[in-house]
Amino acid sequence: MNKISFIKKGTNIPLRFLLTASVILSFSAIISAQIAVKGETVWTMTGEPISNGVVLIKGSKIEAVGTEDQVKIPANYRVISAKVVTPGLIDARTVVGLNGYLGQPHDQMAIDRSASVQPELRAIDAYDARERLVTWLREFGVTTLHTGHQPSALISGQTMIVKTTGNTVEEAMVKPVAMVSVALGQSGMAQGRSPGTRSKAAAMLRAELIKAQESAKKDDPPNDLKGEIMYRVIKGEIPLLVYAEKSLDIMTALRIADEFKIKIILEGAADAHMHLNEIKASGFPVILHPTMARSGGDRENLSMETAGKLKAAGIPFALQSGFEGYVPKTRVILFEAGIAAANGLSRRDALASITIDAARILGIDGRVGSLAVGKDADIALYDGDPLEYVTHCVGTIIDGKIVSEVQR
């Protein structure tokens, strides 16, 4: 079993410090906040990977990054070594925490089917920080989730950004309102009410945006839950996360974004490989379907090579674990990035799609996504190439705390 090897540096602890339990406790609190992570390869995601690199952690932040020669490890820092070190992974779109692993009605909270337009539904009111799938993802090195309502209604609700740590949503919180989830195509259709067609879906979405536009013109934020969130959308404060797999749905998303001058992020985008020029011209990023997603329904044309094509076209994109209705209950972005790397994406770009590029799209790159001084100390440790089938994640650090030491 290839576990993290722990080496205590500076063990010349004065004996008197070991005399009382309270002193020992406070001492260990200090050393847990002072960690040196050593990696044979350190993917900082700010440049080329560093050979024999060191990341120093002080408190919850990264204190220094460099080669062993550049970064001296102070005495009393706990040293953790692994073959490969990366920034904590960022799942750019999931429903984990709102949806649980059992797949039973009581733990599926990412969609309310009572209405087609519910932008007022907050992700923070439905996130179970202790959900087993959150732990599961954390054990593979995933430290940040962009999670929320699933794309199964025209406007299903809000998304948020959390760390995969903490016992409450408050403790996990990074950004309580990230985006508003919109679904075009078959997923956005409702049973027994509108929208029942693509045209109706577009008309309903436009109607909501026109309402918000009217309020904005009068500079009069609405007083209702629905209205106030759409007001922030039309003001450009919150982007729409538009799930659009098929060619025509992608084009509808771009058309509506252009009409209302709002920010959108394309989600899914199975047919993106047919519209590289249009997407590039729009300037909007893509949170791409899982590389291993099943090629059925609106995703019939998906390709494992799309990530590589988006990269080559210069379109900002990130990978997602997405939404699963059956088994597996969640995908793992590490695996999805591996298959993308085997199909046209470089290893560096594959890692970027689940770290720094995801952070940029989510607007959290000031805090996470790369190993750089001053950023959150979110780090994943592997016993080999992280993207390989047979490699294990052997440790995960979030905000300077070791949150997983199992071998996955």
Add this chain to the structure above:
Amino acid sequence: MRSILLCCLAVLFLAGASPAQDQAVAFINARLIPIVGAPIENGTIVVRNGKITAIGPSASVKPPAGAAIRDLAGKIVMPGLVDTHSHVGGPAGADSSGPIQPDVRILDSVDVRSVSLQKAQAGGITTVNVMPGSGHLNSGQTLYLKLRDGARKIDDLLIFGKDGSYAGGIKFANGTNPIRATGGGFPGTRAKSAALVREQFIKAQEYRDKIKKAGDDASKLPARDLAMESLVEVLDRKKVVHFHTHRHDDILTVLRLQKEFGFRLVLQHVSDAWMVADEIAAAKVPASIIFLDSPGGKLEAKDISGENGAALEKAGVLTGFHTDDGITDSRLFLRSGGLAVRSGMSREKALYGLTMANAIMLDLQDRVGSLEVGKDADLVVLSGDPLSVYTHVLETWVEGKKVFDRTDPKDHLLAVGGFQVGESILLDHIYCFDTSLGGLN
């Protein structure tokens, strides 16, 4: 769509045009992983008339005169993969009329032109057990197919035994999938599920006794009963039972039924295998397992573990893998071996679990599953280590004919996906549940 597929097929057929059957093909300078026997670093394998005629180090095995030579320096050759549990070809077995329908044949239900069969070829799969779903205690007879090219009818894919019969098994299931609150003869509990199955097997025993008693007197034969005939084949150990089972107690129920009725058995899925590996080993029953990227999704898979492979190996159980396509993608079947090793299985047993173990489970060990002289020339050419994420299936050969070639643009499209190589509708029946009957259980 159909015309495009036909067009694809035609192109595939031309592009994949192989040497005439009687011309030998020699694959030289490859790293050979024969599965049975140690890997050969610089090896030669010769195929002719659909069979492997020679295999060994290149220094000792020389291509016969007139053989087409394929220099595979830097490449790996291993046997065609065998999938013990798949839903390629869009099969639909039993309907909603009752919980036990052994009369139903997948033979009457596979679309041989389905793109899913071609995608399985792209994944290096050459032999596959196509099964009906698990929404019934018994959903019908399964079919073992060879993924030959250019099939126009199901007969073109069948595997015939010496007696002229075609190969196949029968599908049973327990646990939550066959349980339906709607009634209609379907069980509402696990105990009822077992009772219903036992009842049918006892009926089949009586039916068999009547036939035996009738002897040569045709007038005393019972009226033909397709369901009973099928179950008698199971009792007579002519057909292997592929039993969908997840939870530890459900697995033990299957072993109990097996002991009572003596049928031949392959445990399928076996999510809780790590809890009852010793019991499975004691019953001397093989297990075909699946690797999922996360636990759960349904109650009985909540404790599924990647460590099933290692646990079963340790217990000494014959262990193989399956795709359950579309649950996992046939094109990524090798990944199951990689994930097995990730969770502690030996590389040797993981490769065995993609090939020979499965051949044994399908009674096809004399024809497929390893690179040995006399066996079918079913093989895959890989770009590298079979258990690496970066490795691609470059070519797939079935019975001496190339059925997949990644350098061919159409085949490449099948391998990675793209415009019009997916399914335009979601295949609900592959998900082992019926959405019209109450959802995702």
